[in-house]
Amino acid sequence: MNDDLVPSRLSPADVLRVGAVGLRARRARVVLSALGIAIGIATMVAVVGLSESSRADLMARLDRLGTxxxxxxxxxxxxxxxxxxxxxxxxxxxxxxxxxxxxxxxxxxxxxxxxxxxxxxxxxxxxxxxxxxxxxxxxxxxxxxxxxxxxxxxxxxxxxxxxxxxxxxxxxxxxxxxxxxxxxxxxxxxxxxxxxxxxxxxxxxxxxxxxxxxxxxxxxxxxxxxxxxxxxxxxxxxxxxxxxxxxxxxxxxxxxPSDALAAKAATDEGLTTLMLGLGAVALLVGGVGVANTMVVSVLERRQEIGLRRALGATRGAVRLQFLTESLLLSALGGAAGALLGAAATYGFARVQGWTAVVPPWSLAGGLGATVVIGVLAGLYPAVRASRLHPTRALQAV
Known part of the structure; x- marks a missing residue:
């Protein structure tokens, strides 16, 4: 009869619920880790938005002045x-x-x-x-x-x-x-x-x-x-x-004379590339922070992991749990960063008298980057958690 037993599988809603519980238990650490991701995404979104707003204003001026x-x-x-x-x-x-x-x-x-x-x-x-x-x-x-x-x-x-x-x-x-x-x-x-x-x-x-x-x-x-x-x-x-x-x-x-304005646009484009590079570095640092948070989380929750394994949780379920936590943590920082970057773009553009432009692809790209960062940052901690032996994990103090 035991041959007919099939391990239960977590539904997507259960996976999200379990991952969110892990984040809520360590709110201060989650906020600090998400902050690194948020800074990187906000920088990239704001740089792209301000560059596009400046370019749109320049093109409008050229149209008005004539080339x-x-x-x-x-x-x-x-x-x-x-x-x-x-x-x-x-x-x-x-x-x-x-x-x-x-x-x-x-x-x-x-x-x-x-x-x-x-x-x-x-x-x-x-x-x-x-x-x-x-x-x-x-x-x-x-x-x-x-x-x-x-x-x-x-x-x-x-x-x-x-x-x-x-x-x-x-x-x-x-x-x-x-x-x-x-x-x-x-x-x-x-x-x-x-x-x-x-x-x-x-x-x-x-x-x-x-x-x-x-x-x-x-x-x-x-x-x-x-x-x-x-x-x-x-x-x-x-x-x-x-x-x-x-x-x-x-x-x-x-x-x-309009060639000088076009040259200015080219200079601004080079500066935008540089700032995007700095934003990518900030995003990488944020990813390292997420990975560090997840590794520490695995070490602190060895007994929880051992108990889940003893109750029948598969290695795949454990991997999925910690990978979900990492994705949620990155997504939290990415969403906050996208909103912050868009707000900074609109605020600065208004002060300069420009028409604010925040390309949808910059927001989508920023959120997509957080998914990639979340997967890469959470993969090793998730695998490490799934490999813990239930008996040794339960013995941990």
Whole structure:
């Protein structure tokens, strides 16, 4: 009749219940062990989330600013002297078929001072440039206060300051005056920061006619800005230098300002990889902590294991019990870490003014990693527990 006896098997619900009992009996140790897993998962989820949020914000900025802006600057010739772009450079560029808009700025030899009592050498790091009335439209810039140079104001001793220039000169509102050489010029506008061309933030801009009339400007532009259709940017880029300076195209430097933002995205991606590596190290340390907890748990519960074995529990049931405890412990840390990482992402993104993005795959990947860690960390303690002989285990003190 004994041949008909079949060892009973634990149902999945019983396995979970038995594993949870083992964790509840050692709550402080469980919390500390799960904390290592939680830190690792939170780091990885937050790093991915913040990287994706930053990238989404960057892409939104690029969409808003446009990636079809090209700049052509006067370079230097073989002797090291700066070449001159032709006065009709803008008109020449506008004749290129795909070009939608072209404008220019030019360096002006005028020293900036806050007032006539400031020494000539105290320029506050602000330079002067001539600008066309259509410059702001081409660059997608905006006026923070006052007005931009229109066809009337571009002929007068009036200036529009970049955001940094206004701060350095201590100009807080329009209507104030500054000195350009020995000429008092009225500030008619202050710009918001120009993301695509940040060098203009440190410039005081006057109109081309005013620069020629008051500061001896010769009319040759220094930088030409061009916008074309998105599909033709590279084609225009290839011919822009030859169009502006047919005799010396090598002396014209052509660039796309949005490339700097794209390079920033690539740098952020490299930093994300580094931070993910640090998160993986933290997760590994957490896994070692779980394994250590489970080994100590086996040593402390030898009598419990021996009693279960004496009552008929199979080695497989014992292995399953301790493996379940390890999985539950890792899952507890993983779930807490995923929530903490998501919360950190949303909090930081809100402070930065970004749209928070937490990819679902990062949460799923984090929880999946905890399952793997739980299995690896609990496998050895579970096997060790199943190999304890009932008699020796019951004799343990």
């Amino acid at each position: 079809n802006l090209l700049t052509a600057e006067a370079g230097k010739d073989a002797t090291g002297r700066r070449i001159q772009l032709p006065e009709n450079a803008v008109a020449m560029v506008e004749r290129v078929g795909p070009v939608l808009h072209a404008t220019a700025t030019a360096d002006v030899d005028a020293r900036i001072r806050r007032s006539d009592v400031v020494p000539d050498e105290r320029t506050a790091g602000v330079t002067t440039q001539a600008a066309r009335p259509d410059l702001l439209t081409a660059l997608g810039g905006r006026v923070a206060e006052g007005v931009w140079l229109d066809p009337a104001r571009e002929r007068l001793p009036a200036t529009v300051l970049g955001a940094v220039a206004a701060e350095r000169l201590g100009v807080a509102r329009t209507g104030e005056t500054i000195m350009m050489n020995d000429i008092r010029v009225v500030v008619v506008g202050i710009l918001e920061p120009i993301e695509l061309v940040p060098t203009l933030d440190r410039v005081a801009m006057v109109g081309f006619p005013a620069a020629e009339r008051y500061f001896g400007f010769d009319g040759h532009p220094t930088t030409v800005f061009e916008r074309s259709t998105d599909a033709s940017v590279e084609d225009v880029r290839a011919v822009l230098a030859r169009t502006i300076s047919p005799g010396d195209p090598a002396g014209v430097k052509v660039s796309r």
